[in-house]
Amino acid sequence: MKECREVQASLSAYIDDELSWDEREAVDSHLANCPACPEELESLRRTVELCRRLGDVEVPVQLRAAIKAKVRQLGPPRVRRLPMIMTALAAMLILGVGLSLALGPLAPSPGEGARLLGRGRARDATLTGAPAAPALSTEVAAPAPP
Numbered sequence: 001m002k003e004c005r006e007v008q009a010s011l012s013a014y015i016d017d018e019l020s021w022d023e024r025e026a027v028d029s030h031l032a033n034c035p036a037c038p039e040e041l042e043s044l045r046r047t048v049e050l051c052r053r054l055g056d057v058e059v060p061v062q063l064r065a066a067i068k069a070k071v072r073q074l075g076p077p078r079v080r081r082l083p084m085i086m087t088a089l090a091a092m093l094i095l096g097v098g099l100s101l102a103l104g105p106l107a108p109s110p111g112e113g114a115r116l117l118g119r120g121r122a123r124d125a126t127l128t129g130a131p132a133a134p135a136l137s138t139e140v141a142a143p144a145p146p
Helices: 002-007 011-015 022-035 039-056 061-074 078-101
Strands: 113-117 122-126
Touching: 002 011, 002 022, 002 039, 011 022, 011 039, 022 039
Parallel strands: none
Antiparallel strands: 113 122
16 A cells, blocks of 8 residues: 555645645545545644643753763764865866966967967967978979870
8 A cells, every 4th residue: 555655654744734735635535535544644633732732841951961962972964064065166166267268278279379478468479389381282283294
């Protein structure tokens, strides 16, 4: 009875009116046709009512101190470190994008002008050191005599 387990898992939300209209209709339909789940619902309602009647319970000072000491001993959970790591990664990404936009391409294509940054101003320079391409001729050579 997989359906019963699903309904029983949502009974607390059903009691607290936290289900959508469709979910509530599905639970109502199941409760109307299932002999076991209405008993489970009534048991949960009685438990909730008993808990509400208890009111606030004062936790003994010694127990609070023991819990706080244990939490300090365990240290911060790893889950709390994740936001710090994600923030650091985002900052590095932003810094990298900002630098690439400010500096332009670091390796210009051969034959293209390279943008060099000088003292507060940019100037264009042509890359040197690459061999020049041979000149192409459009003339057709006459055939050699035999």
